[in-house]
Amino acid sequence: MILSVEELQFLYRNREILHKIAFSIEEGEVVAILGPNGVGKTTLLKCLNRILHPKGGAIHIDGKNLFDLGTIEIARLIGYVPQRVETGRLTAFDAVLLGRRPHIKWDITEKDLRIVDSVFRLLSMEKLRLSYIDEMSGGELQKVAIARSLVQEPKVLLLDEPTSSLDLKNQVEILAIIRQIVLEHRIAAVMTMHDLNQALRYADKFILLKEGRVHAHGGAEVITSEVIEDVYGLPVVIGEVAGMRCVVPGIPKWDCTNKQIKK
Amino acid sequence: MHFADGAVPEDYLVYVRRKYFWIMGGILLLFFMLIYSISVGAVTIPLLEVLQTLMGQSVSSKWDSIIWNIRLPQALAAIVAGAGLSVAGVVMQSILRNPLGSPFTLGISNAGAFGAAFSIIVLGSGKMQSTVADAVIINNPYLTTMVAFVFCLLATGIILLISRIRGTSPEVMVLAGVALSSLFTAGTMFLQYFSDDTQLAAVVFWTFGDVGRVNWLELEIMTGIVLLAVTFFVANRWNYNAIDAGDETAKSLGVNVERIRSIGMIIAALVSAVIVAFLGVIGFVGLICPHMVRRVIGDDQRYLIPGSILLGGILLLVSDTAARLIVAPYVLPVSVLTAFMGAPTFIYLLLKGYHR
Numbered sequence: 051m052i053l054s055v056e057e058l059q060f061l062y063r064n065r066e067i068l069h070k071i072a073f074s075i076e077e078g079e080v081v082a083i084l085g086p087n088g089v090g091k092t093t094l095l096k097c098l099n100r101i102l103h104p105k106g107g108a109i110h111i112d113g114k115n116l117f118d119l120g121t122i123e124i125a126r127l128i129g130y131v132p133q134r135v136e137t138g139r140l141t142a143f144d145a146v147l148l149g150r151r152p153h154i155k156w157d158i159t160e161k162d163l164r165i166v167d168s169v170f171r172l173l174s175m176e177k178l179r180l181s182y183i184d185e186m187s188g189g190e191l192q193k194v195a196i197a198r199s200l201v202q203e204p205k206v207l208l209l210d211e212p213t214s215s216l217d218l219k220n221q222v223e224i225l226a227i228i229r230q231i232v233l234e235h236r237i238a239a240v241m242t243m244h245d246l247n248q249a250l251r252y253a254d255k256f257i258l259l260k261e262g263r264v265h266a267h268g269g270a271e272v273i274t275s276e277v278i279e280d281v282y283g284l285p286v287v288i289g290e291v292a293g294m295r296c297v298v299p300g301i302p303k304w305d306c307t308n309k310q311i312k313k
Numbered sequence: 314m315h316f317a318d319g320a321v322p323e324d325y326l327v328y329v330r331r332k333y334f335w336i337m338g339g340i341l342l343l344f345f346m347l348i349y350s351i352s353v354g355a356v357t358i359p360l361l362e363v364l365q366t367l368m369g370q371s372v373s374s375k376w377d378s379i380i381w382n383i384r385l386p387q388a389l390a391a392i393v394a395g396a397g398l399s400v401a402g403v404v405m406q407s408i409l410r411n412p413l414g415s416p417f418t419l420g421i422s423n424a425g426a427f428g429a430a431f432s433i434i435v436l437g438s439g440k441m442q443s444t445v446a447d448a449v450i451i452n453n454p455y456l457t458t459m460v461a462f463v464f465c466l467l468a469t470g471i472i473l474l475i476s477r478i479r480g481t482s483p484e485v486m487v488l489a490g491v492a493l494s495s496l497f498t499a500g501t502m503f504l505q506y507f508s509d510d511t512q513l514a515a516v517v518f519w520t521f522g523d524v525g526r527v528n529w530l531e532l533e534i535m536t537g538i539v540l541l542a543v544t545f546f547v548a549n550r551w552n553y554n555a556i557d558a559g560d561e562t563a564k565s566l567g568v569n570v571e572r573i574r575s576i577g578m579i580i581a582a583l584v585s586a587v588i589v590a591f592l593g594v595i596g597f598v599g600l601i602c603p604h605m606v607r608r609v610i611g612d613d614q615r616y617l618i619p620g621s622i623l624l625g626g627i628l629l630l631v632s633d634t635a636a637r638l639i640v641a642p643y644v645l646p647v648s649v650l651t652a653f654m655g656a657p658t659f660i661y662l663l664l665k666g667y668h669r
Contacts (some may be wrong), residue, residue, distance in 0.1 A: 091622045125567030136559040138612040139667060145324050149556060151551050151566040160321055168319030180328055182667075195562075202566070203314040237315045258459075 051110075053098070053206050054246045058107035060090070060097055069262045071107070071297050075206075075238045075255065080229055082249040083242045085259035086282055089281040091242040092133070094259070095208050098240065112205050121198035125152035129199030135191045135212040135262045145183050146170070149198035162201075169197045173178050173227060196224070200231065207232070209241035213248060214216040220243075225252040246278070246297040270295065335609065339623035345461060346627055347392065350634040351384045355642060382538060384534050389567030390524040391633040391647070392626035393532070394588045395598050397539040399625025399659045401581035402474065402599030403617055405605075407553040408595045409483040413415030415600035419486065419578070420468045420493030424595065425589035427504075428464030428498040429519040432457045434508045447536075447629050449518065458531075458590045468493050481574045521646035522595035531591050542584045550614040557612060568606050598625055599649045601659050609661040637660060 053075040060068040061098040062150040062282055067090045075081050083091045096102040109116040111127050114121075119127070129149070131149050143166060149299060150162040173193055178186070183194055192212065212228070230254050232239045242247045249256065256273060258266045260281045272299065278286045278297060284298030352363045356379065360524060362372045366380050400415055405414035416422070435479035475489045476482075527535065545552075552573045555563035563570050585641055586598070606620035639645060 096561070099565055101561055119566075121564075121569060122567040125565060128565070130561070130565030130566075132559060132561040134559070136557065136562070138557055139607060141328065143322070143328075144613050145558070147552070148554050149566065151568070158547075163321045165316045165326070166318035166319070168316035171318065171636055172316070179322060198558075199565075200314070200564075201316075203316070205314070206632055208565075236537075239314055258346055277598055281606050 052077070052112055052274070054108075054110045055098070055131050056108045058097060059105045060093055061104065061105045061228060062093075062281060065263055068097065068104070071253075071264055073257055073267050075240065077084065077205075077236045077238055077251055078233055079238050079254045080232050080252060081240045081255045081307070082242075082253035083227075083240065083257045083259065084246065084249060085265075085283070088261050089259045094211055095130075095240065095242055098129055098206075098208055099124055103132070110225065122152050125202060127205050129202045129204035129207045131192075131212060132208040132303045133214060135195045137186070137191065140183050141172070141180045142175070142183055142186070142197075143179045145194050146197045149201035152202055165201050165203070166197075169200045170229070172200070173192050173197055179214065184194070188215050188285070189217070192220070192224055193218060193227075205237055207237060207239040209239060211242050211258070214244065221248060228252070246273070247294075250295050250297065257267075273297070316407065322458070328510065332610060332613075333650065336616065336619050337632065338621065341393065343623055343627050343630070346378045346630050346634070347388055350391075350630055351380055352636055354379075359496060384386055385632065386527060386529055388630060389594065390527045390532055390535070391630040392590055392599075393536050393539050394524055394595060395602075395625035395629025396622040397535070397584045397588050397625070398595060398599040398617060399602035399621040399628075400539075400543055400546055400585045402625075403497050403603035403621040405599075405613075406603055407557055407614065408581075409487055409575045410556070411483055411487055412604070413600070414487070416588075417488035417494075417596060417599060419472055419498060419582060421465050421582055421585045422469070422589050422594045423494045423497035423501070424464040424468035425461040425586065426520045426594055427501045428461035428509075428590075429457050429593075430501045430504045431464070431517045432460035433515045433519065434504045436460065448579040454636075457616070461519075462623050463588035465507045467590055468497065469582035469586065473575065474581075476575065478579075481571045483574075486578065492650065507523045522593035524592055524595075524629065524647055525644070527591050528595070533535045535591055538587050539584055542580050543618075545580055548619055549577065550618055552612040553577075553618075557614070560581045564630055582597065593648075595629070595651065596625060597648065597655055598629055599657050602628055605655075605659055605662055608665070608667055611667075 051074050055074070055227060056072050058068055058071040059066065071094060083094060085091050093102060097104045105256055115122065119187065146160065146166050146169065147158065150158060154162065156227045170179060173196070175193055175197070178190060183191060186194070189258050209228070212224055217226060250270060250273060255269060256267070258265060258272070258277060258281045265281050275288050276288050287298045289296055289298065348360055348363050350356045352360050358376055358379065362376060363380065365372050366376050371377055394600060401416040402414065405416065405418060405481045409418065440571065471493060472486060472489050476486055479485045505516060508516065552568050555566050555568045556570060556573065560570050602625045603621045606617055606624050610620045612618045628651060629647065632654055633647045635654065636645040636647045
């Protein structure tokens with residue numbers, strides 16, 4: 051078990067956002083946190099590396115109690131890829147080098163540069179090394195952010211909607227890279243997602259949140275049309291296309307743009 | 314996670330070497346400007362003799378007295394003040410996440426000007442004598458400096474207090490600074506309205522920044538504080554890089570964003586307060602120098618901080634030298650020159666875009 055969360059509670063201005071969240075993750079697993087907007091997916095993710103401070107509960111990572119660790123120690127165990135990546139006049143190499151910050155004492159060493167180079171090769175982005183990130187496309191920028199979190203050499207990777215602003219090809223590419231790295235390096239990834247089909251295809255486990263609680267949690271078997279309707283409040287049809295399970299939104303009663311329903 | 318197959322890429326090393334060349338070039342230019350600035354003025358001292366005098370060989374007692382008592386302290390004050398204001402600006406821009414950040418964004422210069430006006434008008438530390446060449450006399454400069462400094466700190470304190478209550482968000486700090494600026498400007502105008510001509514002239518004279526005002530002791534105090542601040546800022550260069558990448562990214566990299574933000578602000582404010590109190594208001598350098606350096610060297614604080622320190626020093630030194638030469642024997646206020654020379658250069662750089 052690489053990450054375990056027990057009874058996690060988070061309050062924002064005395065309002066309970068997360069209530070008794072509990073789950074655990076093994077190494078080599080990709081976990082998708084699902085649920086409607088505003089349910090607390092990102093909040094949960096930020097509690098896991100103490101960007102936000104949970105009110106109660108326990109988080110253990112790699113056998114250590116997260117609440118006993120300093121910020122630098124946490125940064126050496128957990129990488130984080132935010133939803134929005136800030137740009138600036140920096141080369142991709144320097145932007146990724148920043149990920150070594152938790153390991154840097156006074157200045158970078160040759161080892162830091164070699165690790166950054168190694169991650170550039172791993173993500174096949176050697177050509178981008180000296181490109182300025184303020185001239186990059188969304189997909190390239192997302193790769194830079196992922197590379198930055200990888201050079202932290204983390205045990206767990208947290209990603210906040212890693213594909214939300216990407217086109218179809220980039221979405222698949224990014225998720226496939228995450229999938230591959232998690233397996234090869236025996237780490238774990240937790241990501242919030244909106245696209246249920248991408249989640250079904252690339253995640254091993256699913257945590258569905260509803261009203262600040264875990265509504266369902268487990269492998270692909272927990273994704274049923276009943277659970278999805280409960281969580282999102284929308285009827286869905288689950289079928290198979292080319293051997294892959296797919297979730298297709300059904301037609302809600304109030305959708306009058308759909309001509310079929312009028313007949 | 315473990316990565317072992319990497320090598321140090323040659324093209325990156327070339328890229329880094331280019332950054333160091335820029336910085337080395339800056340150091341050389343600064344040194345040359347220092348010697349040149351000492352050599353020119355009402356009397357021209359040959360460059361070689363300036364060098365000899367600086368290295369301790371006495372060429373003539375006249376040169377000794379001009380260089381050690383007048384020109385060297387003035388040139389050094391220009392370098393230290395320019396470097397201090399510029400580095401304070403670059404740090405403010407980073408921690409406030411705002412390109413308009415500068416030592417004066419937080420209302421510090423206006424607070425200092427109000428303090429000086431208060432000291433001159435209310436406490437009576439200044440008056441004007443029309444018969445002397447240097448018409449305005451501030452007859453108790455120490456009191457004026459002290460009061461100006463106290464008000465600079467007061468402005469900083471108010472902003473800290475606000476950020477303690479409302480959290481250290483960049484928006485709150487910038488907006489509080491704008492509010493304080495207006496408040497102190499209004500306060501100064503209020504005092505000026507009820508002052509007589511001589512006091513008014515003394516206040517206006519004080520607000521024209523002038524690097525020739527300091528003596529060696531004041532220069533030492535200023536240099537000490539600027540050096541300490543620079544050391545602190547350089548030590549935190551990775552933290553500022555992290556904050557530039559966004560608060561969330563910074564936190565996930567183990568940076569205590571709130572602490573870095575408030576401590577950085579206090580130190581940048583302190584540096585600005587000392588410079589404003591000793592030299593008066595020297596605008597523009599703190600805002601524009603960091604941006605000029607960004608256009609050439611990029612946003613990486615590892616090069617941006619030293620680059621801003623150097624360019625700040627160079628810009629203020631060149632301005633001060635020009636201010637002494639243009640309408641000699643009269644001396645223009647240096648703050649007028651920094652804007653006259655800096656603004657067109659900056660607009661040119663804006664139009665040209667980034668250096669590749």
